[in-house]
Amino acid sequence: EIVLTQSPATLSLSPGERATLSCRASQSVSSYLAWYQQKPGQAPRLLIYDASNRATGIPARFSGSGSGTDFTLTISSLEPEDFAVYYCQQRRNWPRTFGQGTKVEIK
Amino acid sequence: QVQLVQSGAEVKEPGASVKVSCRASGYTFTSYGITWVRQAPGQGLEWMGWISAYNGYTNYAQRLQGRVTMTTDTSTSTAYMELRSLRSDDTAIYYCARGGDQSWCDPWGQGTLVTVSS
Numbered sequence: 001e002i003v004l005t006q007s008p009a010t011l012s013l014s015p016g017e018r019a020t021l022s023c024r025a026s027q028s029v030s031s032y033l034a035w036y037q038q039k040p041g042q043a044p045r046l047l048i049y050d051a052s053n054r055a056t057g058i059p060a061r062f063s064g065s066g067s068g069t070d071f072t073l074t075i076s077s078l079e080p081e082d083f084a085v086y087y088c089q090q091r092r093n094w095p096r097t098f099g100q101g102t103k104v105e106i107k
Numbered sequence: 108q109v110q111l112v113q114s115g116a117e118v119k120e121p122g123a124s125v126k127v128s129c130r131a132s133g134y135t136f137t138s139y140g141i142t143w144v145r146q147a148p149g150q151g152l153e154w155m156g157w158i159s160a161y162n163g164y165t166n167y168a169q170r171l172q173g174r175v176t177m178t179t180d181t182s183t184s185t186a187y188m189e190l191r192s193l194r195s196d197d198t199a200i201y202y203c204a205r206g207g208d209q210s211w212c213d214p215w216g217q218g219t220l221v222t223v224s225s
Binding site: 038 | 142144151152153154156157166168169202204207208211212213214215216217218
């Protein structure tokens with residue numbers, strides 16, 4: 001099973017600041033990695049797929065990079081609605097797995 | 108628009124079974140699989156398994172093997188997830204999502220809260 005490790009667990013930032021979230025895989029997932037955003041009381045939403053492609057309707061301030069085992073989600077300038085929990089997921093191998101999540105909170 | 112609508116909240120006693128439904132609309136049901144994910148209170152996302160809506164092929168999480176069954180009804184574009192021998196640590200919100208094999212999980216259903224308590 002591929003283990004995805006996200007860091008940090010919590011990121012405390014102010015609106016307008018840049019957020020950098022990391023996801024590391026225990027073995028190569030090539031570019032088969034996605035990022036999801038989950039707000040309290042809501043279902044997760046696909047943000048980034050195939051490591052670097054924004055899903056439909058996702059603002060340009062969200063970007064993804066990486067391949068192999070190291071991936072990054074960057075939010076260039078945090079908006080109030082971006083404070084949420086972010087999960088990475090791989091679909092390189094079965095079982096599909098998620099990281100444990102990074103909470104982006106208001107400082 | 109593509110939409111997944113799940114059945115309502117359930118309360119079950121330990122040892123019982125639960126069956127959650129997920130009705131799809133806005134796309135050709137058999138063109139995508141359905142992934143099931145659960146989230147215990149205050150915890151992260153746990154992948155439970157995937158079913159092909161085309162041929163019924165399944166892939167389950169090892170830790171749930173033997174207790175979970177995923178099925179589809181193509182006549183109603185509905186996917187089902189049944190979990191048996193419920194325990195208190197099965198208390199969670201259960202989500203379905205379109206995709207998961209050759210595509211990503213998008214969109215997701217609204218979630219179904221399953222509470223296991225005596």
